[in-house]
Amino acid sequence: MPASHAIPIRAVLWDLDGTLYRQPPLRKRMLFELGKAALKQSPKKTLRMMRWLRCYRHVREELRDLGHADSPLESIQFHVPAQRLETPVQPLEDLVRYWMLEHPLPHLLKARYAGAEGLLERLQSKGIGLGVFSDYPVREKLKALELDRFFSVQLGATDETINAFKPHPRGFLEGCKALGWEPEEVVYVGDRDEVDGIGARAAGMRCLIISDKQTGPGFVRDFDEIGRRLGV
Template sequence: MSGAAIPPDCRLVVFDLDGTLYRQGPVRRAMLRELLLDRGHPGRLARLAILRRFRELREGMAFEHQGDFDDRLFARLAQETGRDEEKLRALVVDWMERRPLRHLRCARVAGASELFEALRRRGIAVGVWSDYPVVKKLAALGLTADFIASALDPLIGALKPDPAGLREVMRAAGTRPDETLMIGDRMSRDGAAAASAGVPFLLLGRRAPSGIPHVPDFHALLPQMEGA
C-alpha cells in the first residue's frame, strides 16, 4: 500500500469491474479449460482464435475515437473470419459474458464486499464502470452498486480511456471530480480516463509507477474506513 487512501471529501467511489472487482487470471484459465473440453460449433481451436481476435480488435478500438464501436467491431470480425455476424455475437455473449459468470464469485478480490459496505456506512456512493456489461457480473459477484455504466450504454458509446462513462456516473451521482475517486487495475485505461476527467485515481495492484497510490486488495483500505 503506497499513499493509498479514500480522500476525506469523497462522495463517490467508482470501480472498474474486470480485473478490479475480480481477478481475471483464474476466470480466464477456467474458461480456457471449459472451451477446450466443449465439443460445440465451431471447433475448439476456431472458437479460441475468434475470441482472442475479438479481444484484440476491441482493445485496439479504444483509441479510434469513433462512435458505434460495437457494430464496427463485429463487422470487422465477420470480415476477417468469414463468419456470420449474428453467430459471432452469439458466440461472444456465450463465452465472454454468460459462461464466465459462475466463476466470478470465487475470483472476487479480497475485501470488495466489506469495502462496499464500509463506504455506504460513511455515506459514500458506490459506482461501477466497465467496458463490458455490468449488471449480471455484479450479481454473480454478490455485489450491488448505486450507479453503473457500461461502454455499451447509448449515452456513453465509448471505450476507456475515453472518460465518457466516468463522467456519466458522476452526473448521475451529482458529484464533482474532486469529490470522486476512481479505482482500477490498468493505468493505461482506468488511470488515463480518471486523469482526463480530473478525478483522483487509485491503482489495484502490487506495483505501480512512481507517485501512483496503489493497494494489493481492498482489505488494505478497510482500516481507514473503520477508523473514520
C-alpha cells in the first residue's frame, strides 16, 4: 500500500463486480444461459440480443469519460446505445436489466471469493466501517452474495447524489462521507487499477487491487492477502 501507511484505517470501501465475486465463472455461466435462450428463439433474435448487450457495455465504458454528468446517467446509459442501435429505449433497457442485473443473481453466491465473509466479519468486529461503491446497482447483488448485512453504506454510480462513473472521484468521496471518515482513513478495494485505482487515488484514498495477473505494492491475490494488508 502507498506511503500513508501510518494513518490508521477506519473503514474499507469495496467495489463489487470482480472484487466480492470472481467474474470468470459468472461469465461462463451467463454464456451457458445465453446459449440456452438461443435454443428457444430465432438466430436473428439471438444476434440482435448479443449486439444490443455489446453496444450497451461499450457505451457504459465510453461514459466514463463524461465525468460528473449534467443529466441523469441512469437514463443516459440506455438512451445513448438505443440511439446508436436505432431502437426504442424500453426494450433495450429491459434486455440489459434482465441479462446483466437480474439473471446473474442466483449464480453470484457460487462465484463469491473464498474468505470474503470471514474477512468482513473480522473487520466488522474490529469496528472498521464497511461500504460498497460500484458502477452498477449494488443492493440486490449484495443480498444474492449473502453479504448485505456487513455494509452500512451501499452506493451505485447512477445514484442521484453521485451521477458519475468511475474513475471520477465523486462516488469514492461520497462513500467516505457516508462512512464518516476522511478519504486518507479509508481503503478502497477493487479489481481494475485503471478504474478503481485511479478513482480512489484521485479521491485521496489508499487502494488495493485484487488480481491474478498484476503484481506490485498495490496488488493482492486473494482475501487472505487483503486481510494481511489491512492488518486483520
